[in-house]
Amino acid sequence: MRLNYYQIKKNILRARKLVIKATSIAGSGHPGGSFSMAEILGCLFYKYLKFDPNNPQWEDRDRLVLSKGHAAPGLFSNMAVAGYFPESELETLRKFGSRLQGHPDLKCPGVEFCGGSLGTGLSYSVGVALAAKIDSKDYHIYTIIGDGESNEGQIWEAAMTAAKYKIDNLTAFLDRNFIQQDSYTEKIMPLDEKLEGDDLSEMWKDASRWKTGDKWRSFGWNVIEIDGHRIEQIDAAIAKANATKGIPTMIISRTIKGKSVEHMEDNPQWHGKAPDSDVVPIINHELDSQFMIAPSIIAGDMTNLANEIKRCVSGRADYIHLDVMDGQFVPNKTFDHTKIKELRHLTIIPFDSHLMINDPVKHVRDYIDAGSDIITVHAEVTDEFSFGEIHDLLKQNQVGIGFAINPNTELPEWSYKFLPSLDQLIVMSVVPGKSGQKFIEETHAKITRLNSILKEHNFSGYIEADGGINLENIGSVFADGARVFVGGNAIVGQQNVRTAIRDFRNEILKSRRSILLDKAYELGRTDLVNKWIGLHIVGEKQEQIKKIAQESGYI
Amino acid sequence: MNEPIMTDMRSEYSKTLIQVGKENPNVVVLGADTTDSLKTSSFGKEFPDRFFNVGIAEANLVTVSAGLAASGKISFASTYAIFLPGRAVDQIRNNIAYPSPQGKQGLNVKLVVSHGGLSVGPDGGSHQQLEDIAIMRVIPNFRVFIPADTISVSKLTHLMANEYGPFYMRMARSKTSIVHSESQDFQIGKGIILRDGSDCTITACGITVRMALEAAESLQQEGISCRVLDMFSIKPIDNEILEKAARDTGCIVTTEEHNIFGGMGSAVAESVSESYPVPIKRIGVQDMFGESARDEEVPLLFEKHGITSFNMVKQVKEIRNKKL
Numbered sequence: 001m002r003l004n005y006y007q008i009k010k011n012i013l014r015a016r017k018l019v020i021k022a023t024s025i026a027g028s029g030h031p032g033g034s035f036s037m038a039e040i041l042g043c044l045f046y047k048y049l050k051f052d053p054n055n056p057q058w059e060d061r062d063r064l065v066l067s068k069g070h071a072a073p074g075l076f077s078n079m080a081v082a083g084y085f086p087e088s089e090l091e092t093l094r095k096f097g098s099r100l101q102g103h104p105d106l107k108c109p110g111v112e113f114c115g116g117s118l119g120t121g122l123s124y125s126v127g128v129a130l131a132a133k134i135d136s137k138d139y140h141i142y143t144i145i146g147d148g149e150s151n152e153g154q155i156w157e158a159a160m161t162a163a164k165y166k167i168d169n170l171t172a173f174l175d176r177n178f179i180q181q182d183s184y185t186e187k188i189m190p191l192d193e194k195l196e197g198d199d200l201s202e203m204w205k206d207a208s209r210w211k212t213g214d215k216w217r218s219f220g221w222n223v224i225e226i227d228g229h230r231i232e233q234i235d236a237a238i239a240k241a242n243a244t245k246g247i248p249t250m251i252i253s254r255t256i257k258g259k260s261v262e263h264m265e266d267n268p269q270w271h272g273k274a275p276d277s278d279v280v281p282i283i284n285h286e287l288d289s290q291f292m293i294a295p296s297i298i299a300g301d302m303t304n305l306a307n308e309i310k311r312c313v314s315g316r317a318d319y320i321h322l323d324v325m326d327g328q329f330v331p332n333k334t335f336d337h338t339k340i341k342e343l344r345h346l347t348i349i350p351f352d353s354h355l356m357i358n359d360p361v362k363h364v365r366d367y368i369d370a371g372s373d374i375i376t377v378h379a380e381v382t383d384e385f386s387f388g389e390i391h392d393l394l395k396q397n398q399v400g401i402g403f404a405i406n407p408n409t410e411l412p413e414w415s416y417k418f419l420p421s422l423d424q425l426i427v428m429s430v431v432p433g434k435s436g437q438k439f440i441e442e443t444h445a446k447i448t449r450l451n452s453i454l455k456e457h458n459f460s461g462y463i464e465a466d467g468g469i470n471l472e473n474i475g476s477v478f479a480d481g482a483r484v485f486v487g488g489n490a491i492v493g494q495q496n497v498r499t500a501i502r503d504f505r506n507e508i509l510k511s512r513r514s515i516l517l518d519k520a521y522e523l524g525r526t527d528l529v530n531k532w533i534g535l536h537i538v539g540e541k542q543e544q545i546k547k548i549a550q551e552s553g554y555i
Numbered sequence: 556m557n558e559p560i561m562t563d564m565r566s567e568y569s570k571t572l573i574q575v576g577k578e579n580p581n582v583v584v585l586g587a588d589t590t591d592s593l594k595t596s597s598f599g600k601e602f603p604d605r606f607f608n609v610g611i612a613e614a615n616l617v618t619v620s621a622g623l624a625a626s627g628k629i630s631f632a633s634t635y636a637i638f639l640p641g642r643a644v645d646q647i648r649n650n651i652a653y654p655s656p657q658g659k660q661g662l663n664v665k666l667v668v669s670h671g672g673l674s675v676g677p678d679g680g681s682h683q684q685l686e687d688i689a690i691m692r693v694i695p696n697f698r699v700f701i702p703a704d705t706i707s708v709s710k711l712t713h714l715m716a717n718e719y720g721p722f723y724m725r726m727a728r729s730k731t732s733i734v735h736s737e738s739q740d741f742q743i744g745k746g747i748i749l750r751d752g753s754d755c756t757i758t759a760c761g762i763t764v765r766m767a768l769e770a771a772e773s774l775q776q777e778g779i780s781c782r783v784l785d786m787f788s789i790k791p792i793d794n795e796i797l798e799k800a801a802r803d804t805g806c807i808v809t810t811e812e813h814n815i816f817g818g819m820g821s822a823v824a825e826s827v828s829e830s831y832p833v834p835i836k837r838i839g840v841q842d843m844f845g846e847s848a849r850d851e852e853v854p855l856l857f858e859k860h861g862i863t864s865f866n867m868v869k870q871v872k873e874i875r876n877k878k879l
Contacts, residue, residue: 106655107655114650114653116649123615124618126622127619127626127630128625129622131622131623131626132626134583154618158615161609165607
């Protein structure tokens with residue numbers, strides 16, 4: 001499978017929901033470690049791994065070895081999404097007679113390794129890699145180990161062996177989530193340095209204190225260090241690893257245990273605990289409410305866009321929003337594909353190219369070639385046929401498919417049939433053409449209206465809100481259903497992009513917490529509200545959420 | 556009895572490995588810094604791409620062997636007995652025995668060790684593996700062999716290469732005397748009658764087979780007819796041959812250089828107690844550890860633990876009085 005960024009993300013979401021469902025029904029299991037490696041597995045399953053679900057023993061398949069076997073629900077969920085077995089089979093997890101054992105098992109065709117007795121998967125992978133070399137096979141071995149697991153001496157035995165035999169058909173990931181069963185890794189057995197006190201954030205804020213990479217480098221490995229939840233970073237790291245010859249690669253992936261569910265994140269309690277069934281709908285709602293920030297660089301210095309990109313990168317933007325204006329579809333002119341191509345090498349953050357141009361069908365190829373990750377074209381300048389052509393071209397090239405409507409445009413009926421495969425719908429909240437306009441209030445009602453149409457036609461992409469988004473209105477636009485937020489003046493126009501983006505995220509978070517409280521109250525009144533709040537034990541979350549609940553009159 | 560012809564098991568194992576390596580390109584050999592001692596390094600000279608020395612890392616040795624086997628190779632992993640079952644039992648269980656590809660049981664790994672039992676001698680009690688049979692016997696999917704001589708070693712090495720699945724084979728450090736003929740057939744789960752008799756049975760394995768034959772010889776001179784079985788296949792054990800021995804001879808003495816708990820003697824007792832219970836005496840190490848003995852002193856060490864043909868004679872005489 002070679003899917004685009006957005007489809008990978010969608011599959012990761014599907015897999016995460018299955019993990020929640022399966023562990024909740026089973027009443028036990030390890031959701032925390034399944035979620036910390038969710039993006040890694042997503043990139044592997046839906047972009048890199050060669051496999052055939054109908055022929056799991058295919059000799060030339062790539063091998064995925066999950067050494068940290070307790071994260072089996074994560075593996076099984078992705079196998080279901082990838083087509084090895086029906087998603088409903090996840091309901092048998094850990095049950096008598098099931099192929100889906102508590103830990104990965106060859107009983108389930110497609111599973112490569114009986115993992116779970118920790119520390120052994122890397123040695124096993126070395127054996128598989130050596131066999132491939134003997135047979136001159138070019139399949140690749142991908143192995144995931146845990147950081148707690150790295151306490152095991154055998155990990156380092158395998159590390160030396162892989163270096164000795166120059167095993168370059170093996171790429172390993174360290175799921176560095178900083179938590180093992182008893183507590184934080186740096187308290188139990190530090191890989192970096194001993195943690196004093198309980199504030200985990202102290203540890204990972206300061207990269208100069210990280211020593212794990214040095215350990216692997218000194219063992220003779222090619223080391224790549226990434227944020228293990230950013231798909232583009234995982235993607236780039238795998239590509240680099242696969243191109244590295246004569247030496248094994250370790251991709252140290254800084255991750256968050258329980259990632260995507262606030263009460264599980266960085267919480268040692270969620271190493272091996274299943275969610276209660278009454279909380280599951282709230283968790284699913286939260287999983288559906290992930291959000292992305294896409295700064296628009298035209299709000300900055302147009303004479304130095306390279307610098308604007310750099311500011312967005314250091315500000316940790318999710319996407320870079322590129323407003324292409326041709327002076328015809330809109331009065332202004334910004335830049336075209338040549339500029340995008342020029343900027344592309346500056347970052348691997350996805351390029352969200354928004355074509356505000358006439359006749360996009362004539363130009364879309366150029367924007368694919370320039371390196372866009374998603375390309376959005378306007379309803380006003382396409383019809384069923386030209387959009388169909390654009391749609392197919394983007395799909396063939398694994399580029400995300402976007403569609404945009406202006407404030408005065410309703411979603412055309414001809415577009416309904418494309419909705420299931422659409423990755424993004426931009427609902428303009430200003431008349432496009434220039435930066436710095438005020439948000440049109442009617443947009444709230446419009447998104448609400450759109451939601452029912454989108455639901456009816458199985459839209460599973462993201463709504464991107466574009467135009468006049470700021471700290472005052474972002475929470476309400478999120479509540480409407482938007483998930484990607486373009487920030488012009490409010491982000492790129494600010495002196496400190498990083499704090500501007502952080503403030504955006506915090507506002508959305510507040511809105512999301514409030515929505516989830518509504519959900520909890522709707523499902524189980526004050527009892528469930530209190531129970532859900534009580535799950536948030538890390539940091540100051542609990543107090544913050546309690547305040548929102550009080551304001552809403554739920555407690 | 557004739558003067559024994561003494562031959563070296565490790566050399567025979569190494570020679571046979573090269574033969575099976577020539578016959579089957581999927582055979583790979585792994586070692587853990589004992590490959591000169593085990594003589595497997597000669598396989599490495601013959602087939603450098605199919606030989607891996609993983610260093611002093613036995614857990615790694617076991618699991619790397621499993622990974623190779625999972626990818627179609629036939630892995631022979633070898634080191635000293637004390638460092639395999641005694642050290643890497645988790646890897647043996649979870650990486651070799653437990654993983655069962657569709658329609659198969661366990662992975663295709665052969666753990667072949669040297670230096671089993673007391674006969675290790677000078678290295679001392681810490682290095683005398685007296686618990687390996689107990690450990691290996693209880694792990695599902697594993698077959699367990701203790702060859703008595705180099706003819707057994709050669710035949711069993713061929714057998715393991717051709718038979719899918721996990722095996723454990725324990726060889727002795729010292730040279731052993733030939734007890735089998737070149738034409739002897741070896742089958743999984745089939746004991747071998749080396750000498751027939753009607754008054755008592757001695758079951759033996761490894762170097763104690765020769766002792767048992769000597770004991771039977773001297774018993775013969777006293778008019779006692781003693782059957783001797785080579786129970787080289789400890790798992791699966793030959794229930795049939797044991798039941799017949801129990802019925803025909805009415806009592807059994809077992810003898811091995813292993814703890815009497817969980818070893819071959821235990822396996823025999825378990826089998827006979829379910830088929831045709833008769834009195835059984837287990838000769839072996841009485842739940843204790845060994846100790847250093849220079850090569851020429853090793854007989855003294857065996858004497859201390861009663862693992863001698865002299866004691867076998869004594870035990871046969873005693874147990875005959877307990878017949879039911």
